Amino acid sequence: MSEIVLKTEGLSKSYTVKHKTILALNDLNLQIRRGEFVAIMGHSGSGKTTLLNILACLDRASAGRVLLNDVDVEKLRGSQLNRIRRDKIGFVFQSFNLLPYLNARENVELAMEGSKQSKGERSARARELLGMVGLSGREEHRPSQMSAGEQQRVAIARALANDPAVILADEPTGNLDGKSKGEVLNLLLNLNIKQGTTIVIVTHDNQVAGEAERVIRLAGGRIKSEGKGNLARRKKEFARRAGGVVAGDTLGQPETPHDEPMDRA
Ligand SMILES: Nc1ncnc2c1ncn2[C@@H]1O[C@H](COP(=O)(O)OP(=O)(O)OP(=O)(O)O)[C@@H](O)[C@H]1O
Numbered sequence: 001m002s003e004i005v006l007k008t009e010g011l012s013k014s015y016t017v018k019h020k021t022i023l024a025l026n027d028l029n030l031q032i033r034r035g036e037f038v039a040i041m042g043h044s045g046s047g048k049t050t051l052l053n054i055l056a057c058l059d060r061a062s063a064g065r066v067l068l069n070d071v072d073v074e075k076l077r078g079s080q081l082n083r084i085r086r087d088k089i090g091f092v093f094q095s096f097n098l099l100p101y102l103n104a105r106e107n108v109e110l111a112m113e114g115s116k117q118s119k120g121e122r123s124a125r126a127r128e129l130l131g132m133v134g135l136s137g138r139e140e141h142r143p144s145q146m147s148a149g150e151q152q153r154v155a156i157a158r159a160l161a162n163d164p165a166v167i168l169a170d171e172p173t174g175n176l177d178g179k180s181k182g183e184v185l186n187l188l189l190n191l192n193i194k195q196g197t198t199i200v201i202v203t204h205d206n207q208v209a210g211e212a213e214r215v216i217r218l219a220g221g222r223i224k225s226e227g228k229g230n231l232a233r234r235k236k237e238f239a240r241r242a243g244g245v246v247a248g249d250t251l252g253q254p255e256t257p258h259d260e261p262m263d264r265a
């Protein structure tokens with residue numbers, strides 16, 4: 001399988017409102033490697049959400065293409081597109097988007113609807129994932145009975161349900177206070193470091209972006225600049241200690257200074 005999980009080629013998206021055209025994405029070229037943790041930053045209106053929605057196959061580009069695991073998603077329609085959305089992409093929203101009348105386990109199980117697993121297998125998988133995000137014992141609680149940070153962890157468990165190729169998160173810590181923000185960030189970092197989950201997050205938060213591996217700044221629908229975050233340095237250090245594992249590969253079980261929810265599982 002290719003090392004490139006997601007690739008955009010000449011991606012453009014325009015919106016026309018009242019005869020005025022807005023170019024939200026302008027010939028954007030981007031590559032996300034397997035096992036990367038990428039933060040996307042940029043001023044309001046720079047195109048971050050537009051980009052993430054197109055990467056998640058929730059919206060279509062006006063020009064250019066998106067390759068997900070080498071598949072040109074533009075060519076997919078109907079059930080094929082639904083399947084790739086369900087199986088290859090885990091999406092995390094700023095406002096969690098959990099169904100209020102379902103408990104945590106049922107919210108996670110819902111993501112597996114239509115998969116080949118039996119009801120029992122889905123339930124077991126949901127419990128396993130909730131344990132992994134530090135929510136053992138909270139399976140039967142509804143969103144209204146959980147804190148914002150806990151709800152976002154349920155949403156992350158849901159995003160992981162089908163073992164996606166990539167987690168895409170739009171401002172996942174935007175509605176959280178300082179402590180919950182740290183917990184959710186550590187959870188995402190641990191998923192990336194320990195399980196090699198590829199993660200792309202949009203954030204306005206310098207502190208969150210600073211912990212990522214690669215930081216991409218958008219302006220006017222284009223990539224303005226790229227830089228490295230703390231995780232790049234940490235992975236290099238892990239690789240050195242592990243004897244030459246290259247950053248971006250699955251890292252096995254390196255020691256990490258961020259030992260929050262996943263380690264309680
Ligand atoms: N459905 C739409 N119709 C018309 N214009 C849109 C639509 N969605 C986005 N835009 C415009 O496209 C541009 C990029 O919007 P986008 O939501 O991607 O920005 P963003 O970087 O996510 O901003 P924020 O940080 O405020 O969330 C903006 O100028 C916005 O007004």
Ligand SMILES: [Mg+2]
Nearest residue numbers: 048049050170
């Ligand atoms: Mg946005």
